[in-house]
Amino acid sequence: MKFLVFIFLLGVFSECSSSPAANNWATIKQTAQIGDSAQSIGSYTAGCLSGAVSLPPNGTGYQLMRPTRNRSYGHPDLIRFIENLAQTMYLQSRGVLLIGDLGQPRGGPTPSGHRSHQTGLDVDIWYLLSQQAETRSLEFNERETWSAPSVLATQSDSIDDSQWSPAHEKILEAAAQSPEVDRIFVNPSVKRLLCTRKSTHDWLRKIRPWWKHDDHFHVRLKCPLNNKNCAGQEPLPVSDGCDASLAWWFSAEAKAEAAKPKKPEPPVLPALCDAVLKAGDPIKSNPSHPGLGQ
Numbered sequence: 431m432k433f434l435v436f437i438f439l440l441g442v443f444s445e446c447s448s449s450p451a452a453n454n455w456a457t458i459k460q461t462a463q464i465g466d467s468a469q470s471i472g473s474y475t476a477g478c479l480s481g482a483v484s485l486p487p488n489g490t491g492y493q494l495m496r497p498t499r500n501r502s503y504g505h506p507d508l509i510r511f512i513e514n515l516a517q518t519m520y521l522q523s524r525g526v527l528l529i530g531d532l533g534q535p536r537g538g539p540t541p542s543g544h545r546s547h548q549t550g551l552d553v554d555i556w557y558l559l560s561q562q563a564e565t566r567s568l569e570f571n572e573r574e575t576w577s578a579p580s581v582l583a584t585q586s587d588s589i590d591d592s593q594w595s596p597a598h599e600k601i602l603e604a605a606a607q608s609p610e611v612d613r614i615f616v617n618p619s620v621k622r623l624l625c626t627r628k629s630t631h632d633w634l635r636k637i638r639p640w641w642k643h644d645d646h647f648h649v650r651l652k653c654p655l656n657n658k659n660c661a662g663q664e665p666l667p668v669s670d671g672c673d674a675s676l677a678w679w680f681s682a683e684a685k686a687e688a689a690k691p692k693k694p695e696p697p698v699l700p701a702l703c704d705a706v707l708k709a710g711d712p713i714k715s716n717p718s719h720p721g722l723g724q
């Protein structure tokens with residue numbers, strides 16, 4: 431039962447929602463900065479972002495997918511994290527990371543797809559290590575139409591070995607060991623797989639089971655230093671989570687919960703986000719997507 435309370439408090443951020451307020455944020459194409467430095471404001475599920483930076487479409491060890499979604503924006507710390515992780519993995523021959531959604535130019539609620547990703551500190555990374563992406567820049571159409579496969583065998587809680595790769599484990603481990611990472615959401619079956627490994631488990635604390643997330647994992651950074659209006663999440667449990675709390679996700683109660691329709695309330699954003707939404711002047715560093723041609 432305590433897990434249901436936890437879920438209620440946290441909000442089911444992966445469910446779709448639609449509200450006029452979200453559309454206001456989604457239609458803005460320019461970043462804005464109020465104050466001297468980039469600021470994540472509010473919480474992951476009710477907040478916004480001042481001073482966002484757009485992740486370039488290509489970098490060493492990564493390529494950005496879904497360029498037309500207008501969700502390539504993050505706090506500069508998030509951009510740095512993605513670039514560092516991708517470069518490190520590339521140098522270790524783990525493959526090229528395909529990057530899904532970050533956030534909108536000024537953060538805020540999205541009209542579809544996420545409850546979180548509002549403060550520029552969340553990013554989705556696909557479970558797809560395409561060999562094609564290692565040898566060339568993917569075409570615009572490929573970035574728009576490719577999907578990552580589920581790593582679960584159809585209609586089951588088993589990992590599909592043909593879709594899973596040891597490189598995924600190394601990438602998750604490297605991400606979880608990054609000090610700026612607060613937690614990483616994965617499908618419960620992925621967490622269970624990692625728990626069976628004999629390697630040291632200290633970093634597994636940060637790997638958190640969550641609904642869906644079977645074709646990507648979701649990295650959430652801590653509030654950046656000196657972002658005094660950024661609201662962090664409750665601390666992680668002390669244990670590595672390879673215990674009864676994980677077993678719950680495979681219970682009948684969890685399955686029933688997953689099947690329920692969710693109608694989350696529209697988030698109430700901090701007043702400061704009004705100023706971010708209404709700010710007129712875009713900051714200079716708002717690169718478009720050169721090289722994609724469209």
Ligand SMILES: [Zn+2]
Pocket residue numbers: 544547552553554648
């Ligand atoms: Zn996500």
